[in-house]
Every structure is written in structure tokens, then in C-alpha cells.
Amino acid sequence: MNHEDYYTIERKMCSLPLLGLYTFIRMTYGLQTAVFAVLGDSVDLPCPIPSVGPCSEVNWKVSDSYLGFYKEVVRAGLVTADLPHTVRMGAGCSLHIDRLEQDSARTYVCSNGRFNASLSLEILTITSEKKGEMMEIHCYLNDFKGYVRSCPHQGILLEWLSEANTALNKERFSFKSPSKCFSKIIFKPRPIDHRRTWRCQLRENDTVKTSLGYTLNITDGIQEVFALVGESVSFSCDTSSIAGGLVQWVGPQPTLDGVRLPAVTSNKPDLSLAVSQGQAGDYQCSPHGDKTKVLATVRLHTLHVSAEQEGSNLTLSCVLTCALEKCDQDVTLGWTTASRSSRLRGGNPMTQNTITSRLSTEAVQLTGAPTVCSVHKDGVLMASETWRSANTAAASPAAAWAAARAAAWAALPLGLLLCAAVGGGLYFHSKKKTEKGESSF
Known part of the structure; x- marks a missing residue:
């Protein structure tokens, strides 16, 4: 019987209430339960013995990574060994381990004097290699x-x-x-x-x-940030490599109606910024008085959604302003809406450092439905802004009238049905009165 056969047996027996036979199969063929974790986690290793009994009868052992032997950790419910990590008994006779280290990945055996059952603790690890x-x-x-x-x-x-x-x-x-x-x-x-x-x-x-x-940390790298207009962002600068820790942030010179404004500057290691449409660009942190040495560069792109309405026609504009003179080709904008009946038409015209995606529909079709503009780069979602019809409903009487008119037409069949039912009831009631000799009008 190969390993896959053991696994098939284990899966089948899991679906049966024969826990004693299941435990026997596990011990006979050496099958193990696996618990997965990462470095620094805290875990509870459950005792794999069904109906384990009182914890005062439970023992735990752990395999030695080098010699292949097992070291006692818990005897009769009490911790007996000092390990490089904190160990204690947990709920249900489990073995609780704090602050997992790489050396924590071993085989653990739980016993109660009648049965033994083992499980493996698996540590997920990430490393990098430059070739x-x-x-x-x-x-x-x-x-x-x-x-x-x-x-x-x-x-x-x-x-x-x-x-x-x-x-x-x-x-x-x-x-x-x-x-x-x-x-x-x-x-x-x-x-x-x-x-x-x-x-x-x-x-x-x-x-x-x-x-x-x-x-990933790259020497002379650029941290790219996509932010919504109106929100606050914060950029950090590492000052550990400079004496005194004094730095200077310098940002782009934004324009307002064609007039260039002063660049954003700050002497604090962390730069907080209330994002506006004109603030896309590169922000650099340097030692105070020395702009030639760049400690950090943050590239800020901004995203903004606006609406224009004429009568019942609504046009939403989503504008991405890129930090450089030209947006990267792998950057895209797109619309999504929860309203299935909306006939959405969007485009992505690019002008210099902006990408604009417009969506045209009738305002009543988006009533109550969140509509989202999202920016993706390399197929990865970078930022999104949600527009709701309530944003412009108060400012547009035409939209309110269109919505009320649509609601009235939608309710018309129900109203006619109710009228027919009420009218029929009145007629029937009057006829009965007439038959009894009462007058009717």
C-alpha cells in the first residue's frame, strides 16, 4: 500500500463515527495531522487522541531535530522541559507554543497511557535570492x-x-x-x-x-502610492544613517489655474499630506541642507471621481493624474456597478500625464447602486473610489423628478389593481344593501 492509499483510507475513515478504528489506522500506518503556521505565531497543537480523557494523564513528547529521539515536554499534564519557546498546556489538553521559531517545526506526540498519536508542526518560510x-x-x-x-x-x-x-x-x-x-x-x-x-x-x-x-527593499528605489483626492497620506523617511536625524522633504510644484504654487516642504521625518489633484509627483527626503543625497523617494498618483448631470443624463468622470509626464502603459482604469440594468459606456482617453475614464448612463439607473472606479497596475488593484447616486441627488431636482416619475410608472399597475379590488368590493356591498331594501346611490 502506497502513501496515497493511506491518505485515501484516512479521508474515508474521517467520514465515519468509528473514531477508535480511525485512531488505530493512523497509528498503524503512521499518518499524521499537520498544523501550519509562520514564524512568530502562537499555536495550540490539539491532542489527536479521540476522547483523550483527563489532562492529568496526558503526556507530550517532541522529536529531536538531530538525533531522531523524542524529548519529554509534558508529563501527567505538567510541563517538564525548558524549550527555546514558551510551552504550556492549553484547552482540551492541547500543547500551546508561543513565539514560534524555525526550530519549532518538529513532530509532536500526545499519549494518555493507552494510545499514542502524533502530529507535525510545519513552519512556512520565505527567502529571496538575487541571480x-x-x-x-x-x-x-x-x-x-x-x-x-x-x-x-x-x-x-x-x-x-x-x-x-x-x-x-x-x-x-x-x-x-x-x-x-x-x-x-x-x-x-x-x-x-x-x-x-x-x-x-x-x-x-x-x-x-x-x-x-x-x-522588497531596493537601494535607490521608489515607493509608488496611489491616493484618492481628499484623503490624507503619510510618507516616512529613515533617518538612522544621518547624524542628528534632521531631514528635509521636497515635493513637486503643483499648479492652480496655470499658476505654479510653492513646493511642499517639511523638516519632519514623516510627511503628512492632504491630497489634492495638483499634488501628483515625486516627493524626496534628504538630509537637512544636502539635497544631493536622497534618503527616500515617494511617487504619488492621484485618483478623483466627479459627476455632471443634464436632466436625467449622468456622466461620471474618473481621472488618474500620474506623477510623471506620461502614465505607464500597464496602468488601466475601469468601472464596476452593482446595477445590472445599467447601460454603461466607458472610455480611457489619455492626455499627457492623465487617464480619464467616463461613464454615461441615466441617473435613475444608478439610484442606490454604488459605482466604483478602480485603477490597476500590472493587473493588481492599486486604488478605487466609490460614487453613489446620493452624492448629486440633492443638487439635481431633475434627477429627483426622473426618479419619482419612474417610481410612479412602476407603481401604476399595482394602483390599478388595488382600485379594481376596492371598487368591486364597494359594488358588492351596495348590491347586498339594495336587496335588503336599503337605498343606494
Whole structure:
């Protein structure tokens, strides 16, 4: 019987109430429950013995990483060994471990004097490796990196996501998974990848068990930020490399009606900014009095949605203002709405450093439905702004009249039906009175 056969037996027996037989099969064939976690987590390892009994009879042992022996951790419900991490008994006779380290990934055995059952603690790890111009980010369980060992776990999947939890662009990233316990992405880093995070997520039988992110730091890199007009953003600058910690932020010179305004400056390590349409551009942090040494660069793009209405016709404009003279080709704008009946028409005209997407429809069709403009880069959601019809309803009597007229027409069939029912009832009641000799009009 091979390993897959053992796994099939385990899955089938899980669906039966024969827990004693299930435990016997697990112990006979050496099958283990796996608990997945990441470094620094705290976990509770459940005792895999069904009806384990009083915790005062429970013992826990842990495998030795080097010699293959087992070390006693808990005897008769009391912790007996000092480990490099905090260990204590938890609820249901579980073994609680604080602040997981890489060395915590071992096999743990729970016993109660009659049965023994084991489980494995698996630590998800991320490392990086630079090969020429290419960057590799590796995600793996314990020491299953590369082709060294086969992966004994069934039903698990390692998948890569952006910091917005969306799939990565396959045109830019390549993926390799030598085993189910090891996966890596390969790509050529760009300056604007600075401070960007990629996430490795572990699924078991379509259930997310844990995930771990990797943030890339690039020397002389540029942190790219997409912000909504009207919101507040904050940029940080690392002052550990300069004496005294005094810095100076310098931003672009925005324009207002063709007149250039003074650049945004600040002497604080953290720059807070109330975003307006004219403030897209690069913001640089330098040591105070020395603009030649750049400590940090933040590239700010702004997103804004506005509405124009004539009668019942509504036009929404979504404008992305890019920091540079020309927006990147991999940046796109798009509209989504919860109203299925809306006939949406949108375009993406580009003018210098702006991309504009317009949506035309009837105001009544978007009543109460949130309409969202989103900006994506490399297929990843960077920012979005929601417009609701209530934003302009008070300022537009025509829209209110159109909505009321549509509601009246929608209610007309129901009104006629009610009138017919009431009229018929009155006639029937009058006829009965006439038959009794009472007068009717």
C-alpha cells in the first residue's frame, strides 16, 4: 500500500463515527495531522487522541531535530522541559507554543497511557535570492526547499498573491513549484517595486491555513502610492544613517489655474499630506541642507471621481493624474456597478500625464447602486473610489423628478389593481344593501 492509499483510507475513515478504528489506522500506518503556521505565531497543537480523557494523564513528547529521539515536554499534564519557546498546556489538553521559531517545526506526540498519536508542526518560510538581474522569492515548508526532499503532504497548495490579494501578472512573473511544499516566483525588479509586498498563501483542501508576505527593499528605489483626492497620506523617511536625524522633504510644484504654487516642504521625518489633484509627483527626503543625497523617494498618483448631470443624463468622470509626464502603459482604469440594468459606456482617453475614464448612463439607473472606479497596475488593484447616486441627488431636482416619475410608472399597475379590488368590493356591498331594501346611490 502506497502513501496515497493511506491518505485515501484516512479521508474515508474521517467520514465515519468509528473514531477508535480511525485512531488505530493512523497509528498503524503512521499518518499524521499537520498544523501550519509562520514564524512568530502562537499555536495550540490539539491532542489527536479521540476522547483523550483527563489532562492529568496526558503526556507530550517532541522529536529531536538531530538525533531522531523524542524529548519529554509534558508529563501527567505538567510541563517538564525548558524549550527555546514558551510551552504550556492549553484547552482540551492541547500543547500551546508561543513565539514560534524555525526550530519549532518538529513532530509532536500526545499519549494518555493507552494510545499514542502524533502530529507535525510545519513552519512556512520565505527567502529571496538575487541571480544577476533577476530576483527569486522562495516559499517553502520547513526544509522542503528545492528538490532535496519530496513533500509528504496531500491536498496542499502554495499560491502567490499581490498585497491586494489578487493573482500576479503571469506576463511579468514566472512561477516554479518543484514540489507541493516549495514554490517560487521569478521576475526582474524595477525601482518602483520598492516597499512592495508579495504574499505566499498556503491552502489545504481549498481552505486557507496561513500566509506570509515578503516586502522588497531596493537601494535607490521608489515607493509608488496611489491616493484618492481628499484623503490624507503619510510618507516616512529613515533617518538612522544621518547624524542628528534632521531631514528635509521636497515635493513637486503643483499648479492652480496655470499658476505654479510653492513646493511642499517639511523638516519632519514623516510627511503628512492632504491630497489634492495638483499634488501628483515625486516627493524626496534628504538630509537637512544636502539635497544631493536622497534618503527616500515617494511617487504619488492621484485618483478623483466627479459627476455632471443634464436632466436625467449622468456622466461620471474618473481621472488618474500620474506623477510623471506620461502614465505607464500597464496602468488601466475601469468601472464596476452593482446595477445590472445599467447601460454603461466607458472610455480611457489619455492626455499627457492623465487617464480619464467616463461613464454615461441615466441617473435613475444608478439610484442606490454604488459605482466604483478602480485603477490597476500590472493587473493588481492599486486604488478605487466609490460614487453613489446620493452624492448629486440633492443638487439635481431633475434627477429627483426622473426618479419619482419612474417610481410612479412602476407603481401604476399595482394602483390599478388595488382600485379594481376596492371598487368591486364597494359594488358588492351596495348590491347586498339594495336587496335588503336599503337605498343606494
